[in-house]
Each structure stands twice: as C-alpha cells, then as structure tokens.
Amino acid sequence: MSKKVVLITGGGRGIGREICMEFASENTHIALTYTRDARSAEQVRQTLEDSNVTCSVHKLDVQDFHMCQSVVETVEREYGTINILVNNAGVTLSKQFVNCDEAENKAVLSTNLQGVMNMTLATVPSLKKSTSNDEPGRIVNISSNTSLCGNAGQVAYSVTKAGVNGFTRLCARTLASHNIFVNAVAPGYIDTDMTQDLPESAYSHVLQVSAIKRTGCVKDVSSIVRLLCGDNCHYMTGQVLHIDGGKFC
Numbered sequence: 747m748s749k750k751v752v753l754i755t756g757g758g759r760g761i762g763r764e765i766c767m768e769f770a771s772e773n774t775h776i777a778l779t780y781t782r783d784a785r786s787a788e789q790v791r792q793t794l795e796d797s798n799v800t801c802s803v804h805k806l807d808v809q810d811f812h813m814c815q816s817v818v819e820t821v822e823r824e825y826g827t828i829n830i831l832v833n834n835a836g837v838t839l840s841k842q843f844v845n846c847d848e849a850e851n852k853a854v855l856s857t858n859l860q861g862v863m864n865m866t867l868a869t870v871p872s873l874k875k876s877t878s879n880d881e882p883g884r885i886v887n888i889s890s891n892t893s894l895c896g897n898a899g900q901v902a903y904s905v906t907k908a909g910v911n912g913f914t915r916l917c918a919r920t921l922a923s924h925n926i927f928v929n930a931v932a933p934g935y936i937d938t939d940m941t942q943d944l945p946e947s948a949y950s951h952v953l954q955v956s957a958i959k960r961t962g963c964v965k966d967v968s969s970i971v972r973l974l975c976g977d978n979c980h981y982m983t984g985q986v987l988h989i990d991g992g993k994f995c
C-alpha cells in the first residue's frame with residue numbers, strides 16, 4: 747500500500763507537533779510547516795526520522811497565498827499528491843476588544859481564517875488528484891471551543907474560529923462530490939505555549955465550567971484528528987467536534 751502524504755501547518759509545536767507524532771505511527775510521509783520557530787520544527791523532523799518516518803519541513807506564513815501554493819508544489823514534488831491537510835496554524839489575541847488596535851485584529855483574522863482558506867485553496871487540486879473511491883481526501887481544521895459561545899476577552903480569535911466552522915461546513919458540501927471530506931475539531935483549554943500566558947483565572951474558569959475537571963492535553967486533540975482521517979470515517983463530513991471536557995460555556 748502506498749504511503750499517505752500528510753501536510754500539517756504549524757507542526758513544530760503544541761497541538762500540531764502532537765498531530766505529526768500521531769500520524770507517524772501510520773504509513774505516512776509527513777510535511778510540516780513553521781513560520782518563526784525553525785528549531786522546534788527541525789526537532790520534530792529529527793524525532794520522526796529517528797523512527798524511520800520521512801518528514802520534510804517548510805517555512806510558511808499561511809497569510810501569504812503564494813507561499814501556500816509553493817509549499818504544496820514542493821511537497822508534491824517530494825512525496826507525490828497530498829492525501830490529508832491539517833489546518834492547525836493559529837495565533838491568539840487575549841485582550842478586551844475595545845483595547846485592540848486594527849493591526850492586531852487583522853493579523854488574527856488573516857492567520858486563523860484567511861490562512862485556513864489559503865491553505866485549503868492551495869491544497870485542493872492536489873487532494874483531488876490523490877482521491878480514489880475507497881481513499882477520500884481529508885481536511886481537518888483546528889477550530890476552538892470559543893467558536894460556540896465566544897470569549898469576551900478574545901473577540902477576534904472567537905470570530906475567526908466561528909468562521910472556520912462555517913468554512914468547514916461549506917467546504918464539506920462543495921468538496922463532497924470530489925470525495926474530499928472536511929471536518930473540524932474545536933478544542934477547549936489545551937496546555938500549550940498558547941495557553942501558557944493566560945491568567946490563573948482562565949484556568950480556574952475551565953475547571954468550574956467543564957464536566958471533566960481538568961484542562962486538555964495535546965494528545966486529547968491529536969487522537970481525534972487521526973480518527974477523522976482514519977479508514978473507518980467514511981460517512982462524516984462538515985462536522986465540528988468539540989474536545990473540551992464537556993464544557994458548558
């Protein structure tokens with residue numbers, strides 16, 4: 747059986763890194779991207795290659811569509827057409843909306859929402875070429891639990907993730923005829939660099955409002971991403987799965 751080609755944006759750290767590790771135990775070539783932290787991305791590549799997984803690392807700013815296209819072309823040349831795209835790259839902005847300036851909002855919107863659209867648009871031609879009847883193409887978008895109830899201290903961020911949910915549903919409808927399945931996961935509070943600087947109150951709030959009284963770990967998310975890309979997932983598309991310990995807003 748030929749190896750699947752998996753492209754993961756922001757695969758050098760946090761949730762993206764764990765998604766790389768998750769796919770490493772399958773028959774895959776992994777292409778991961780970073781934007782600033784080349785060192786962490788290189789460490790992931792080394793770890794994967796030590797386990798005999800072929801892996802390439804690409805510098806990418808998802809805000810730049812031409813860069814997205816160029817990464818896809820390079821991955822295709824290296825490994826062949828792409829089977830799975832995980833749109834994981836994202837940034838947060840934790841500030842009251844009235845205190846945010848235009849540039850800050852714009853950066854969050856163009857990374858988290860435009861970036862997902864850019865990468866999807868750039869990768870779909872490759873996904874179309876790779877699909878067959880029993881092997882659908884897959885896109886998994888990393889949304890957030892804030893897309894559902896919003897978070898008053900993260901307005902731009904919550905809006906982008908609500909946009910990702912809408913985009914996921916519409917893409918699923920558009921791409922189903924090409925045998926490409928599109929789903930999203932919406933994590934709650936996951937322990938990564940992104941949540942490290944949040945105040946103690948954010949952490950205690952999570953414990954108060956979730957059924958499972960703990961924060962999530964990267965594996966809680968990566969295992970569901972893998973499930974959504976697995977051979978048993980053949981009749982589910984356009985869905986947003988919440989991985990938030992049963993958070994009731």
Ligand code: NDP
Nearest residue numbers: 756760761780781782783807808835836890935936938940
């Ligand atoms: P991290 O901050 O640990 O990682 C973010 C990743 O995104 C990094 O690899 C970073 O690259 C990459 N990135 C940032 N900006 C860009 C850009 N413009 N172009 C390309 N890549 C970029 O965050 P997490 O692992 O926590 O977050 C991963 C995803 O999960 C995000 O979409 C986030 O919104 C979402 N999420 C996270 C939650 C959490 O509680 N942690 C909860 C809900 C959703 P580099 O390494 O080079 O800096």
